[in-house]
Amino acid sequence: MDKAALDAEFLGKAPVGRMMLQLAPPVMLAQLIQALYNIVDSFFVGRYSGDGLTALSVIFPLQLIAIALAIGTGVGVNTQMARLYALGHAEQAKRTGGMGLILALGTWGLFAALSVVVMRPYVMTGATSTGAIEAAVTYGNIVCVGSLGSFLEGIFSKVHQSRGNMRRPMVAQIVGAAVNMVLDPVLIFGYCGLPALGVAGAAYATVIGQAVAAAITVFGACHRPPRLQEWRQYVGPIYRLGYPSILMQALYTVYIFFLNMILATFSDAAVTVLGLYYKMQSFFFIPINGLQTCIVPIISYNYAQKSYERCKKIMTYSFCFALGFMVIGFVSFVFFPHEVISLFSGDALVHEIGGVAFPIIGCSFFSAVFSLVLPVFFQAIGRGISSLMLSLCRQIFCLLTIFYLFSLIHLNLTWIAFPAAETITGAAGLILYIRTLRQWRAESVDKSAPGEV
Secondary structure (H helix, E strand, O other), rough: OHHHHHHHHOOOOOOOOHHHHHHHHHHHHHHHHHHHHHHHHHHHHHOOOHHHHHHHHHHHHHHHHHHHHHHHHHHHHHHHHHHHOOOHHHHHHHHHHHHHHHHOOOOOOHHHHHHHHHHHHHHHHOOHHHHHHHHHHHHHHHHOOOHHHHHHHHHHHHHHHOOOHHHHHHHHHHHHHHHHHHHHHHHHHOOOOOOOOOHHHHHHHHHHHHHHHHHHHOOOOOOOOOOOHHHHHHHHHHHHHHHHHHHHHHHHHHHHHHHHHHHHHHOHHHHHHHHHHHHHHHHHHHHHHHHHHHHHHHHHHHOOOOOOHHHHHHHHHHHHHHHHHHHHHHHHHHOOHHHHHHHHOOOHHHHHHHHHHHHHHHHOOHHHHHHHHHHHHHHHHHHHHHHHHHHHHHHHHHHHHHHHHHHOOOOHOOOOOHHHHHHHHHHHHHHHHHHHHHHHHHHHHHHHHHHHH
């Protein structure tokens, strides 16, 4: 058995607690660093100009589309490779990784081309001032066309993670984030003899950081793709397993786009507040995304081997990990909203709107533990429809609908949509999860019955 298969076998044999403590923290730490450098972007750009800060908020949904395509495809590769390793098909697993590289290059090319075409019309739906529009177009073109590193790192990291190697992706994301954070002030304000590039400098720093992360993860993750005539049999399983992640992230983009449109009818400051919320929220939610990344191959591997009790234990640990971050987020948003906003903006209107919005949104964090973790569980066990429906419930049916209806009454009421959506989705997810556990229990009883006679 080769080293890759041995690494994957660890997912099915190691004690669950030790395995989670060994695998989850590196991924969560890496995602925390990623969240930090997004926050650093906003910090320096906010110091440069208010229009620049609005520009980052407007372009954020487009960046999420790139993440959706890169990470969603990577999750499909990751999950399928973990299953193939569990079934002893190591060569097919490696070919799946090679197919992932081809898909990453193709999706990046399509995304980059389309983003250039739609950039200015898109920006004008979320910004009103000329300065904000021009800053957003500049920033958006650079980060979208230059996102190749993000697409490649998304695949390479998932190939490593499919066999339990969480450390190389962690190192890559930390180094990439560090490069971005160092380059941000240098390129934005023009230190070290370089010209001051403003918002464009922040974009270049992001692109360079992504490229560095891709360069680190390529080692040991670049496999030979299958023959052209075999592509269909590899692409199908990848996207069948990965499409829930793509759609979840895409829906995230859609609803932020529409929320920005709704808020733009009130003021650019309202759009800025939403953007600041998502920047700061990411500091608590992105580690949970890292946890999701970690548990998908673990649950997929154990589910393929019908180790249902291990799957249940993995979910219990996941809920506990996620709850820890949500407690910190709740305290920050509910009790210190103005201190958080002051990190990025001194604008009085931004503080006025955010002082109401942040505490209300913070109340959604506890139920978000379930609304975030459970869709990934259903994805890992191959129930993509359940995963997708929970995401639709959370982001479209509940959040967007409630947000719009309350916007017809008053801006301050719109923020209630966040705790309402998380609570409804979390409750629905728990009902489906409990039903699944009961099905597993019944299946285990049926299997043990003949031996007891």
